Amino acid sequence: MSPTTDGRPHKLPFVVLVLSAGTFLMGTTEFVIAGLLPEIADDLNVSVSHAGLLITAFAAGMIVGAPAMAIATLRLPRRSTLILALVVFALGHLVAALSSSFALVLVARVVTALATGTFWCVGALVATTAAGPAATSRALGMLLGGLTVANVVGVPLGAWLGQLSGWRGPFWVLAALSAGAAAVIGRYVPADERREAPSVRAEFAALRDVRVWLTLSSMTLLMGGVLATYTYISPLLTERAGLPNGAVPMVLTGYGLGALLGTTVGGRLGDRRPLATLITSAATTTLVLVLLTLLSPSPVAAVVLVMLMGMTGFAATPVLGALALRFSSSAPTLVSGLSGSAPNVGIAIGSWTAGIALTSPLGRAGPPLVGTVAAALTLVPLTALALMRATRSDTSAPQPGTASDQAIGCGTQDVDIG
Template sequence: MEIDSPIAIVVEIQEVTIRAAPLPRTGDMRINAPEGSPSRLPLVVYVLALGTLLMGTSEFMVAGLLPQIAGDLQVSVAQAGLLITVFALGMIVGAPAMAMLTLRLPARWTLVLALGLFSVGHLVAALGSGFGLLLAARFVTALATGAFWAVANVVATRAAGPAASSRAVGVVGSGAMLANVVGVPLGAFAGQLVGWRGPFWALVAFAAAAIVAIGRWVPNGTQRRGAAVSVRTELSALRSGRVWLVLAACVTTNAGVLGTYTYIAPLLTDRAGIVAGLVPLVLVGFGGGALVGFLFGGRLGDQRPHATTVAAAGATALTLLALGLLSGFAAASVVLVVLLGFFGFVATPVLISLAVRFAGRAPTLGSALTVAAFNLGTAAGSWIGGRALALPLGATGPATIGAAVAALTLIPTITIACGQRHPRPSHR
């Protein structure tokens, strides 16, 4: 069954003729995807996008609730910030670990169990009274989030077929981007009205509804693992040099973009002179740019994956450099922040799709490793950006250093592109 989703309607920018090298045929997934280049994606792709919308809201909404959490649990705001660090750590460790632990489960059951664990984590957080318990609940939630995203990417690519794999990954991941635009602001607003526990209760209810939807729309035959697939087979993906190049690109991309985004408020207020009350609107612009870029990249990436990743890396580095140089001008800064969201996430669905393809017989592990790599980049970028603030560059330090880090993405992306242009002879 195929429909037009509201998520897709937002970014129906243009139709492109999609031609991509087919993904390896494996025993992991047995969804009968339509041949050719479908104008619409299967309904299951949009159902999975709603799941990632919940995941993205959970991941990012805590930033807007930190003062309330700190006051209620009698800890400092800095200590409450550990809730974000623990979540990132859970994603880094949890995505590949959960992919291996659920090795022999059908995809539908893995997604349902992940959503169930996600719901339990939020239930514990909503009922708990101690900060340590809340930290543990956030870690468990991150494990579930990593597992869901890793499997959802593979389900989407198989459901859409080889000709629309990047586009399908773009739609699935757009749920997380949409969380920045809609879910996170709504969560912060609800937290002000009913307290910080209110958004956690809401996510428990929405996760329960998502379990019903996943159980209804992910086909019974969605088996991720055949009899020949084992832990050893999954780990064989680690021997692929191209997988490691993709993972390196994931790390440097997120480190450059989100390392700057973490400290964008001081840049906008101190350098651009934007009133603090207007900064959230600029951040919504960043989220909107990221949403459009994510889906546009998914469409374009099926036609020209390597040109997309190389061009996105160059454009991201130039945008960050311009942001540092022109941060004294309010209008230019706002436009560049929106462009940073766009260019910074154009390559993301393409990189995920390439990792799934290059992983061969271990697509789920390939997908899980990209989730871990993106979160590693976020953690590393935030640390680097914090150190950059202490440089003589001041508030422009994160953007300037971020431009150099983002430019490093050109190394693995160009290497992959050259390797595809001049493939090594195969020996059977």
Template sequence: MPSASTTAPGRMPVVVWVLAAAAFLMGTTEFVIAGLLPDMAGDLDVSTSRTGLMITIFAIGMIIGGPAMALATLRLPQRMTVILSLAVFAAGHVVEAASSSFTVILVARFVTALATGAFYAVGFVLATAAAGPERSTRAVGMIMGGLTLSNVIGVPIGSFAGQLIGWRGPFWALAVLAALAAAVIGRFLPAAEQGARVSIRAEIRALRNTRLWLALTAAVMIMGGVLAAYTYISPLLTDRAGIPADAVPLVLVAYGFGAVAGTAIGGRIGDRHPMATTITGAAATALALLLLMPLSTSAAPTVILVALMAMTGFTLNPIVTSLAVRFAGDAPTLTAALTTSAYETGVAAGSALAGVALGSSLGLTGPALVGAVFAALTLLPLIALAVRGTRADSRIVAQQASTDREHELVPQNGRAQR
């Protein structure tokens, strides 16, 4: 059976590509609802605003459920956790596609979000382990690239398919593809020894690392900055920049490609120059958002700044995620889940404050100002990380957890198994 980590020099293991494809599916399901809201509302006989709760409940499930599921599945082999999370993800979509009850669909969305949180918690760890320390940020970048690419390809295709065959069609397709991804991961990620497993106590003890919280804070702030402006970008484009409504999707595609490019850039150079890349990216994002306020009266500079904002902002994501996993030492699973929660928290906080700013005297430029403030504040934890250093990891968790392991590891055939 092929190994998940055995691959030609310079190439990523197959399992990393499959994990990235699964992330693409999960990103699609989170955001495709926006394009299907009218059809879903009519079919389920609920208001459009109430149907939007499907997006809210998914975010809540990710914020709360990610860390909870990381701890709940800690005693399971990582391979089994990934396969089970994809299986639950697929089952949740079957329920959503087959049900006519809005309440049942909401519950299924929440369960699907829990499975998604569990997937990310373990998926990032598996990807970095399979790729090795010298390519860990690139591996994280590939998974986040799959998530980002879902906004460019998955969401538009899902919305278009929903218009042609009904909103249930994309949910059936996501269910089938998730089941296929689970089967492929089972094929290319054999059940092998993964070394000593860290206890739940050690996972929680890893949270004492202040550098970890600096990385998580940076994740919250940069995502809050970008999504503050992006959430209300449509009225800015049409009412201020004078872009026709039917051309707005093209601008959003430019944003998506900028996000994909930024994720790729961060994944490529983040291992070599993590702090220089992140600090430059945060400063450039803040500048792009500030310039968006006076220059958004014209179409061309607005489109350029929107794409630039996405590219510079998303450059940070694979780097701060990789740093957070690194700072957790031998207890990275809970940390990976908290990183996902941090991004979702940034989305919620940025979009909420941007909505308040939009209704204030700032008007259409309010969200951009909120985003600029968030992006500028990202510099504070990043500079603190640069001062403290990112490479000299003392692996405190490994030292402190040694006693826990002696009591919790069960020898099998003379070796510790996970």
């Protein structure tokens, strides 16, 4: 989307929608495995807890692989990198679908995670470049919307298909769809137009900006808080709120719809007032999690608060991603990769801590309490960002109207948090 002169937002470029379809496939493969673990364990002759390593391996692959692959593919044309990532993604699913060895399936999951991290960090750059500085958050919101729709639609369909055809069925379908997506990417993603050869040294130099680390830590804390709660939401709904097991999928669908609404609204607001949007999101998420901890014995309150948790928590994600890219200036590839790793670090630590809390005297109220603390701590780096913005001297700040000011999105009206 190009900046407008009349103040009205224009539609995002079609390429952003194409890339969002790719993130839908990535999100589906990351989360669908949870619904297939019993079938995989039986077929590959391992325990369910052992099969759960397939989830851990994918998360580890994303944490390490996203920044590593961002540097490894730095000098490749972005369109070629996206196509290569989808081809590797398809091959990883084919290997898993054909294998009778748990170890080989595990390796395939790691390779698939590497491809996912590569697609995300490069796709985010292509989408935001196509959308323009005035719509960076909206473009990232669209990409994150693909992940959210995967939770609402792709994961339930994949689990249903796995019940009908065995766990290998969804893997075959994902392999075919990703191969088709590679062809579409090749057709609609424009050729790389970077004027200067990318520099690995410049990519690492971008990490010297403390604002990048404040933004990444905000991602880790906020997503860690929300997903720590979400990981153990089923026992909270059934054992604490007293809902029947059959109602849980409907509640989780509401959570997914709330997250989709959050990324959409957050992306739109974040392009105009990023810091205000972020602080509001973190504060309201903290409040929602406090209320969920206290009021979850009420079924109605629990259902409403779970949906609100998705909406308020995910409203910040496109804005944080946009700020990370803007603060990285002209070397955003590594930061984009770290933006893919940071939430997964939060998810890993948050879910582990929530598991400990679940077995403590806190019981079912433990995970949302852990989430509350993490969400509240998000306000620390966000407040630091706001104070840095407020105390920047006129001589060090970009002059209004300059290219740097537009790229960072820190004009007075853009980030006024008053």
